[in-house]
Amino acid sequence: MTRGFELRDVSVLRADRRVLDEVHVDIPGDGVTALWGDSGAGKTTMLRLLNRLDVPDSGTITYQGTDIAELDVHQHRRRVGMVFQRPVAFAGTVADNLAVAAVDSDRDAMADALRRVSLEPDLLDRDADSLSGGELQRVCLARTLITEPETLLLDEPTSALDERPARAFEDTVLELTGRGLAAIWVGHDEAQVERVSDRVLVVRDGAVTAQREESA
Numbered sequence: 001m002t003r004g005f006e007l008r009d010v011s012v013l014r015a016d017r018r019v020l021d022e023v024h025v026d027i028p029g030d031g032v033t034a035l036w037g038d039s040g041a042g043k044t045t046m047l048r049l050l051n052r053l054d055v056p057d058s059g060t061i062t063y064q065g066t067d068i069a070e071l072d073v074h075q076h077r078r079r080v081g082m083v084f085q086r087p088v089a090f091a092g093t094v095a096d097n098l099a100v101a102a103v104d105s106d107r108d109a110m111a112d113a114l115r116r117v118s119l120e121p122d123l124l125d126r127d128a129d130s131l132s133g134g135e136l137q138r139v140c141l142a143r144t145l146i147t148e149p150e151t152l153l154l155d156e157p158t159s160a161l162d163e164r165p166a167r168a169f170e171d172t173v174l175e176l177t178g179r180g181l182a183a184i185w186v187g188h189d190e191a192q193v194e195r196v197s198d199r200v201l202v203v204r205d206g207a208v209t210a211q212r213e214e215s216a
């Protein structure tokens with residue numbers, strides 16, 4: 001098992017509330033780990049800590065053995081890329097959208113990133129505004145992949161999609177993780193979590209209250 005994240009006594013306070021309360025958990029650096037729980041349990045907050053979009057009020061988080069507070073934040077975010085709940089298109093073409101993450105990437109690298117998310121390279125010149133929600137979320141995934149991350153953070157990535165594109169997105173993530181990428185998938189849909197994950201961390205009231213391995 002590859003070493004991923006280790007959270008030690010991690011607490012987050014917001015508006016005088018403990019959104020996370022001394023979380024102590026290991027998240028292996030391979031396969032798909034789901035953070036599953038009710039709305040407001042603290043899943044998104046936990047995910048955002050992992051690439052330093054948020055910082056804990058106390059406790060430490062290490063990634064592959066190094067305290068992430070000591071890492072260069074931009075470099076860390078290239079190794080640990082995030083896909084958000086709602087796909088966001090920047091103005092311009094799909095190529096422009098991919099260039100946001102990696103200004104130096106050439107057309108071949110962009111075409112390759114699109115292929116990895118099962119999109120045709122000829123989409124590169126399409127206006128990003130003209131894409132369907134499912135296509136756009138794939139472009140967002142490609143934008144994250146273009147920096148060659150080791151780990152993907154996925155914050156309810158299919159919640160804005162219909163059933164079919166949502167299932168297709170799941171398949172794409174499983175294909176990527178089958179080739180060695182790790183993913184941490186925040187979700188509240190139990191059936192989906194069972195489909196996509198190798199292990200589940202149950203998040204309740206700001207704590208990880210249970211862990212289970214999913215059978216293949």
Ligand SMILES: Nc1ncnc2c1ncn2[C@@H]1O[C@H](COP(=O)(O)OP(=O)(O)OP(=O)(O)O)[C@@H](O)[C@H]1O
Nearest residue numbers: 014015019037038039040041042043044045046188
């Ligand atoms: N900046 C903030 N100020 C006040 N409260 C906050 C802040 N950020 C998060 N919270 C609260 O912390 C709790 C946990 O939020 P979080 O988004 O992590 O939950 P979640 O499990 O991801 O929920 P959901 O499934 O609805 O996205 C919620 O009650 C939320 O309202």
